[in-house]
Amino acid sequence: MPSNATLGPVGSVGLDVVSDGPDDDIRLVALAQQGDLRSYDVLVTRHRGRIYAMIRNMIHQEADAWDLSQEVFIKAWNALPRFEAKARFSTWLYRIAHNVVYDWSRKRKLISAGELNDEIFERERIDSASMTTPSGGESPDDTMVQSELCEKIEKALAKLSSEHREVVVLKDVQGLSYKEIAEVMACSIGTVMSRLFYARQKLQVMLKDEYQTR
Numbered sequence: 001m002p003s004n005a006t007l008g009p010v011g012s013v014g015l016d017v018v019s020d021g022p023d024d025d026i027r028l029v030a031l032a033q034q035g036d037l038r039s040y041d042v043l044v045t046r047h048r049g050r051i052y053a054m055i056r057n058m059i060h061q062e063a064d065a066w067d068l069s070q071e072v073f074i075k076a077w078n079a080l081p082r083f084e085a086k087a088r089f090s091t092w093l094y095r096i097a098h099n100v101v102y103d104w105s106r107k108r109k110l111i112s113a114g115e116l117n118d119e120i121f122e123r124e125r126i127d128s129a130s131m132t133t134p135s136g137g138e139s140p141d142d143t144m145v146q147s148e149l150c151e152k153i154e155k156a157l158a159k160l161s162s163e164h165r166e167v168v169v170l171k172d173v174q175g176l177s178y179k180e181i182a183e184v185m186a187c188s189i190g191t192v193m194s195r196l197f198y199a200r201q202k203l204q205v206m207l208k209d210e211y212q213t214r
Helices: 022-033 037-059 062-082 089-107 118-124 140-158 162-173 178-185 189-206 208-212
Strands: none
Touching: 022 037, 022 062, 022 089, 037 062, 037 089, 037 162, 062 089, 089 162, 089 178, 140 162, 140 189, 162 178, 162 189, 178 189, 189 208
16 A cells, blocks of 8 residues: 555445455455555445545544554555465454554554543543434433543543553444454453453443433
């Protein structure tokens, strides 16, 4: 992937996609490893939303999340010759994203304290209301309540340690299996389960008052 490539709009690639499953990923990876940029563009289009969502939920900064997503796919392109189909391509991408976020956080000295800087979070976070689209049956009050809940969940996530926040994002937001999360985070499945249990307990405590009023 050329260094000046960008994450263009969906549908910008002129290659027909018959399937979007793991098997089709492997087919496209094989073509991309032979230098087929169009096949790699399809992979970028297919996975960029999930990679962006993971990073966005990890760092709570929209502009940086897009930049880091771009970096993930550039690094993936450069490392593509070394990719082996022992794991899913998506899991491999999540692992690269994990490393990119870690490096970004370390450079800003956000990891040593175990929590994101709350001031940065408040300044940079996306307004939760802008991400909430009311359905026909929702009143403005319902939409506002939902928006406030999303904001409280975001702030609670930001107070978790980097490791606990990531395991929640990968499991509860991205829907990865325990095995896939273990591969991404380079730890055992038992460690994943332990971190997830602890993180959920922490979130439950932080959001206890919210759920008691519902």
